Amino acid sequence: MAIKVGINGYGTIGKRVADAVAMQKDMKLVGVTAHSYSFNTEAAKQKGYKIFAVSDESENELKANGIKPDGNFQNLLDEVDVIVDAAPRKIGKENIGAFYKPNKIKAIVQGGEKHETTGVSFVAQCNYDKAVNKDFVRVVSCNTTGLCRTLDAVNKKYGITSVHATMIRRGADPWDIYHGPINAIVPVLEMPSHHGPDVQSVLHDVEIFTTALSVPSTLMHLHSVIADIKKKPNVDDVIEMFRSTTRVRVVRNAEHLRSTAEIMEFARDMGRLRGDMPEICVWQEAVGLTSNAHNKLLYMQAVHQESDVIPENIDCIRAMMGFKDGLKSIKMTNETFGIK
Ligand code: NAD
16 A cells, blocks of 8 residues: 655755655655745645645635645644655654654654654665664755765775765755855854764764855755775775765766756756756766875765755655665665666
């Protein structure tokens, strides 16, 4: 029987997870919530998704704009096995206590919530088993997902002693007119930035220190990573390792994929839904090794913040519903996204 899924918070992440759920043969999208009326709700209606109002105010706002909700939040909860909560940060945590636990519904929260909210933080290729049969799991943030995918591969093959990574973060998502910066480079004045400890919520034994800054761009984050490793590889082996790592794509100067802008254009040209690039893109020419006695591996990667966590949400749903074969789940999900 298909897993019945509801989405709460139909924004950047929620609308993508909704489409991804609708593409899975073993899942049924029961519906999505609306907190307020917007083009997102209008698009959900056009796609034929059922829309559930999260409050009386939401219901009135929807009706005033010509959308008759298919029910309220409780009606959605009555019909689902699992909720993917992609509302703004802190709401997922509140909803676990107020709605999901009392209704005995499993729930996934997103990277805006803290690890302690669920006790399990998830990146499919790193720790799928940890989410099997769990009631509440957190899919980690876009940056943490990106770091975990490549660092897990490096750690398994070469053994990591320690990592220093700098995250150059996009100032806002492309639709977002409220955030910035527009004309500044803004360092995160916190050492380490929260990303390092967050990676350790998935890769417990990796010592990592992160720094971060925001720049005036909406197209992807860029990570500059330096990993001290136990074995000395050659660059070609490292590139081959990234090439054979699921949900990682090696991009090359020869393809003219030299920037986040060109990667995003490539995703659009490939006909990806919304022009998304859920794979972490590692630049072939930016993989390097120090030539001195220390084994330092350096690489740069681009992370499409709006989409890299979407396959993780799908695998997490399967794991929580008791599907034990993580590799099979990743394969099934990848096929629906057209990724390796
Ligand atoms: P968003 O602002 O794009 O979307 C949030 C949606 O929730 C909006 O449609 C809003 O109307 C709705 N909403 C607001 N209050 C609500 C409530 N009380 N109940 C139900 N819905 C409500 O946010 P987002 O970027 O999709 O972020 C959602 C979560 O995903 C956050 O935890 C965030 O940290 C995480 N995340 C975001 C990104 C990203 O780059 N955008 C990447 C990875 C993870």
